[in-house]
Amino acid sequence: MKKRVRLLDLAHARSGDKGDTANVGLIALKPAYYPILVKHVTAARVARHFKGIIRGPVERFELPNLRALNFLLHGALDGGGTISLKTDAQGKVFSTALLRMEIQVSR
Amino acid sequence: MIAPIRIAAAQGFWGDWLEAPYRQVTGGPIDYLMMDYLAEVTMSILQKQKSRDPTLGYATDFVPAMERILPLLAERAFKVTANAGGVNPRACAQAVAQAARKLNLGRKLNIGVVTGDDLLDRLDELLASGHPLQNLDTGRPLSDVRDRVLAANAYLGAAPVVEALRRGADMVITGRVTDTALTLAPIMHAFDWRADAWDLLAAGTVAGHTIECGAQCSGGNCLVDWRRIPDLANVGYPIAEAFPDGSFEITKHPGTGGRITVAGITEQLVYEMGNPTTYITPDCIADFTTIRLRQAGKDRVRFSGISGRPATDKLKVSIAYFYGFKAVGTLVYAWPEAYQKAQAADRILRERLRQLGLQFDAIHTEFLGVDATHGRLARDAARRGDLAEVQLRVGVRAADRAPVERFTREIAPLILNGPPSVTGFAGGRPKPEEIVAYWPALVDARMVRPRVELVEA
Numbered sequence: 001m002k003k004r005v006r007l008l009d010l011a012h013a014r015s016g017d018k019g020d021t022a023n024v025g026l027i028a029l030k031p032a033y034y035p036i037l038v039k040h041v042t043a044a045r046v047a048r049h050f051k052g053i054i055r056g057p058v059e060r061f062e063l064p065n066l067r068a069l070n071f072l073l074h075g076a077l078d079g080g081g082t083i084s085l086k087t088d089a090q091g092k093v094f095s096t097a098l099l100r101m102e103i104q105v106s107r
Numbered sequence: 108m109i110a111p112i113r114i115a116a117a118q119g120f121w122g123d124w125l126e127a128p129y130r131q132v133t134g135g136p137i138d139y140l141m142m143d144y145l146a147e148v149t150m151s152i153l154q155k156q157k158s159r160d161p162t163l164g165y166a167t168d169f170v171p172a173m174e175r176i177l178p179l180l181a182e183r184a185f186k187v188t189a190n191a192g193g194v195n196p197r198a199c200a201q202a203v204a205q206a207a208r209k210l211n212l213g214r215k216l217n218i219g220v221v222t223g224d225d226l227l228d229r230l231d232e233l234l235a236s237g238h239p240l241q242n243l244d245t246g247r248p249l250s251d252v253r254d255r256v257l258a259a260n261a262y263l264g265a266a267p268v269v270e271a272l273r274r275g276a277d278m279v280i281t282g283r284v285t286d287t288a289l290t291l292a293p294i295m296h297a298f299d300w301r302a303d304a305w306d307l308l309a310a311g312t313v314a315g316h317t318i319e320c321g322a323q324c325s326g327g328n329c330l331v332d333w334r335r336i337p338d339l340a341n342v343g344y345p346i347a348e349a350f351p352d353g354s355f356e357i358t359k360h361p362g363t364g365g366r367i368t369v370a371g372i373t374e375q376l377v378y379e380m381g382n383p384t385t386y387i388t389p390d391c392i393a394d395f396t397t398i399r400l401r402q403a404g405k406d407r408v409r410f411s412g413i414s415g416r417p418a419t420d421k422l423k424v425s426i427a428y429f430y431g432f433k434a435v436g437t438l439v440y441a442w443p444e445a446y447q448k449a450q451a452a453d454r455i456l457r458e459r460l461r462q463l464g465l466q467f468d469a470i471h472t473e474f475l476g477v478d479a480t481h482g483r484l485a486r487d488a489a490r491r492g493d494l495a496e497v498q499l500r501v502g503v504r505a506a507d508r509a510p511v512e513r514f515t516r517e518i519a520p521l522i523l524n525g526p527p528s529v530t531g532f533a534g535g536r537p538k539p540e541e542i543v544a545y546w547p548a549l550v551d552a553r554m555v556r557p558r559v560e561l562v563e564a
Contacts, residue, residue, distance in 0.1 A: 012331040012370065016379035019244050019547065025377020027370065029331070053482040063383050063396050066373050070380045078471060081545045082148050083430060085471035085502030087479045095330065097481040 001107040006100065011037060013095035020080035022054075022091030024098050027068040034067040040103040046071050049101045071098070111348040111355070112297045114290050114314070118142035118189075119321030121149055121166045127321065127344050128172045132179050134360030137346065139293045140176070142189040143286045143319050144169065150283060151427030151543040153193035154227070154258035164195030165202075173278075174206045180277065181212040187278040188268055188289040194258060196220045196282045203278070204564030216564045219271025221281035223557040226259040226424060226550070233554060240424060240548040249548065255429040257543060261422045261550060264389030265311075266302060267557035268292035274561055283425060285388050287315030290347060298351040309393035309415025310353035312386070317357055317375055317410075318345040324357060324375035326365030331374065338364025343406075354411040356403055367406040389552070392416040421549040430544035431468070432511040433504035436518035439531030441496050448526040449474050449499040455525050456501060459517055465510040473500045498531065504542060511539040
């Protein structure tokens with residue numbers, strides 16, 4: 001049995017910028033959720049989620065000590081910093097954009 | 108057991124809460140007040156101010172903030188570290204010294220001034236001697252934009268701040284010193300840590316990273332369980348209590364609002380994170396995957412286990428250059444069919460810009476209330492909904508001012524000659540803004556010579 005779960009129900013997050021790259025730190029709400037995030041929220045899956053929103057690749061790093069994953073979304077900020085014309089030029093709310101993602105988990 | 112030293116963060120950027128420094132000083136015992144003022148673009152703004160008036164070029168908010176707490180500083184002998192000096196730390200120190208003299212504090216103050224980060228006058232020398240200062244993101248050599256450079260500053264580490272403290276400074280005012288060094292330096296000084304004690308330096312760096320954004324680790328901008336974070340109106344800014352073994356605890360003054368938990372602290376740890384095993388500063392490389400966190404009490408999180416590696420032989424240089432111009436115009440469309448009206452207005456505006464033959468590097472449209480923050484991930488839900496209003500927000504940028512200027516005159520006409528139910532234009536025509544862009548580069552650390560001087564007040 002599989003069930004669809006929104007990341008909002010499994011994790012919290014904070015995001016920020018480095019130039020034209022946004023970073024999203026995704027943090028498990030409970031220790032038991034961390035392996036689920038590691039398994040399902042892959043760099044490729046996140047790249048698909050943000051398709052059309054970012055122009056570059058996605059990198060993923062694991063922080064098991066903090067039960068967190070860190071994603072770098074390259075080409076996310078229309079040039080970044082002062083060049084960007086985006087409301088979210090500093091990538092502050094990519095965090096909750098990632099939390100919209102739905103994954104299929106075993107019951 | 109040796110008592111910890113208490114470093115209180117009071118400013119996470121230039122523009123942060125003006126009340127925070129005074130509350131941090133009066134809310135309980137502290138040993139250091141740490142204030143971070145410099146973002147990447149701040150240096151170029153300050154450089155521009157200095158070119159107009161040689162006595163400016165620093166974070167002017169810092170002076171009244173100090174005026175308010177100097178009597179307490181003189182009495183209780185806590186110290187201050189701040190990178191408020193911007194591109195003119197000496198002028199900043201002079202302004203604080205002048206304020207101190209007016210207050211008749213009853214004792215002399217020593218103000219340490221850290222300079223040597225400013226490379227603007229040395230760029231041609233560096234380029235000529237084989238330091239291309241390539242853009243770290245694009246790989247382009249600095250010669251591409253050399254004639255448009257407005258500011259160039261190396262990120263200095265903790266060493267010169269430690270030296271100023273060792274020489275008896277009550278307050279250390281720096282230029283472009285890393286945010287983390289402003290916290291690390293007092294700890295190094297207090298416990299006599301060696302400059303090659305990599306695990307300890309990494310621990311102090313993580314402490315700095317945790318509190319450098321002020322209340323962002325003590326309940327501010329915290330997503331987890333945000334509704335139940337108490338009394339953000341009186342949020343307590345964080346305090347790092349550091350021990351000689353490299354462990355430390357993050358807490359806040361009793362009776363203040365906000366909340367310090369493992370979950371909230373973790374949000375701040377991953378903020379602006381790159382590769383977590385390799386957090387590079389001038390002082391060391393910190394490994395964030397070694398951090399152990401534990402809730403050690405109410406509003407108190409304990410850090411331990413942090414390991415570090417030797418610093419690289421390079422320093423990061425933050426270069427600002429003139430890029431061009433931009434402008435953003437907005438209009439608000441009301442129910443019914445608010446989104447559709449805003450979309451129609453955008454199509455009309457773009458058609459008019461096209462007919463005028465204006466050349467832009469980019470035209471960017473957002474519909475606030477629909478897709479400005481989450482793009483297409485949110486758009487489908489908005490399309491189905493019956494929105495009360497949508498703000499159309501169109502931005503343009505170009506190398507030249509003229510097309511941007513012309514764009515700013517194409518927004519208002521839509522009020523009378525575009526789609527209906529439009530409002531929200533009280534601010535008048537948008538103004539073209541100069542874009543000062545950021546060029547990150549590396550330079551050999553041995554090419555940069557930090558300097559420390561003491562000013563008496």
